[in-house]
Structures are given as C-alpha cells and as structure tokens.
Amino acid sequence: MTALTEPAEAETDPDAVARPGLIREFLLVAGLFLVYKLGRQLATGHTIRAFHNAHRVWDLERNLRLPHETAVQSALLHGDTLVRAANTYYAAVHFPATLAFLVWLYLRRPAHYVWARRVLAAVTAAALVLPFAFPLAPPRMLAGTGLVDTARVYGPSVYGPPAHDHLSNQFAAMPSLHFGWALMVAIGLIAATRSRLRPLWLLHPLLTLLVIVGTANHYWLDALVATAMLGVALALFRPPHRAPTTTGVGTGLAVPRRRVPAGAGR
Helix, strand or coil: CCCCCCECCHHHCHHHCCCCCHHHHHHHHHHHHHHHHHHHHHCCCCHHHHHHHHHHHHHHHHHCCCCCHHHHHHHHCCCHHHHHHHHHHHHHCHHHHHHHHHHHHHHHCHHHHHHHHHHHHHHHHHHHHHHHHCCECCHHHCCCCCCCCHHHHHCCCCCCCHHHCCCCCCCECCCCHHHHHHHHHHHHHHHHCCCCCHHHHHHHHHHHHHHHHHCCCCCHHHHHHHHHHHHHHHHHCCCCCCCCEEECCCCCCEEECECCCCCCCC
C-alpha cells in the first residue's frame, strides 16, 4: 500500500491557479478606472436636486442620531499638519492603494485576484448608477452645518470650483467609493492571507472613514450605502476556498494537512 503524502486539498488550492493573462487584466482594470471617471462625469448637473437631497440626508442622519460630522472635523482642525495629512490621504491613497492591492493579488493570489476584481467592478458599476437617481452635494457644500471645506482652505485639493470641474462629478457623494474600495481592500487581504495580524487591515477603511467625514467630503450615510452595496457584491461573488492548514507543534509554522492512509496504525 502506498502512503498518500500530498495534501488532500492540493487540487483545489487557489494558490495553484494560473493567473489570468497580464495584457487582458491590465486592460480590464484600466477600463474599470476609466469607466469610474467617465461615468461620474456623465452624471454631472442636477444641482438643485443635489442640494435638496443633501438637506434630506443631513436631517435623516440627525433623526437617526448618527454622530455629528462636525465632531470629527473639529478633531482634525486642532492642527494644520493633521488636517493637511487628512487631505493628502483623501487625495493620494484611494487609487494607489486599490491598484497595489490588485497587483499583489494578481502576483501572489490569482484566484483571489479574479474574485476581488469582480467584486470591485460590481460595486463600481452600481455606484455609477446611483448619482443619476440620487444626486447629492457633499457636506462641505452645505450651508449652515459649520463644516469647512478643508481641502480648499488648507490643501491639497483634488477638486476645482464645481462649475468648472470637468474631471469629476462633485454631486455624486453617495455612495462613497473611497470607503467601499478601502473596505474591499481590507476584506480581500484578510481573505487571501493567513497572518494572525491580518484583521489590522481593517484600519485602512476605518482611517478612510474618518478622513472622508472629517474633510467634509462625505456623510456617514455615504459610507453605509457603500457598505451595503459591497455586501451584496460579496454575496454574489464568493471568495475562493483556501486549503486548510494545521500548525506544526512547537514551531508555529503552517503545515499542509495530510490524508491518513487506510489501515495506518493498525
């Protein structure tokens, strides 16, 4: 009788899946980012409705007794360095972090890469539809709230005056893809890695949430809607199953689980 020494799960281990073609994936991901930018531009306008909806969202948050956005911003405004750091995080981390996440998965976890790309594409597509039905001015534009447009006052800013900004739709605050993508980065890395410290990746969406609210670019509800959309996408696209491991006694090393041959030990 020949002993079976290979892991029983080797045939289904997603780490062994061949990664998709580089050119094809580059075009797909580049297309995703391009559609994101162009789609937001197509939903421009609707200024009156956007401000009307902004007042509705603001009042709804107060009725729900959600924390006041001004409380978060007040903490940022204690020092110029802190508020500029928050503005820089908002402007410079969103796209590079998501791209780095996809590149790492593509190189190290191909099956998880395909899953994450599908989830991000689904969330982004849904997020592009909502501004047509529910245009929303960000809280930094809403008079009477006491909020400051921190990017305009302290810099750096990624937006110009709304009337002359042809690169983005500033009336598409809901949902917050800043938060939705950040949360997916954290969930994806937690699903694709085995480190005991991997829950720390949740600090990225948490910091992103504080930044988008503190800089008055988004309401709390923008993040909640993005979370709901991500939840639906995650229900539709399940992550690949990783082969289980056992821990080597006294070493702390992950060791593949082996199949015990019939009759062993008799």
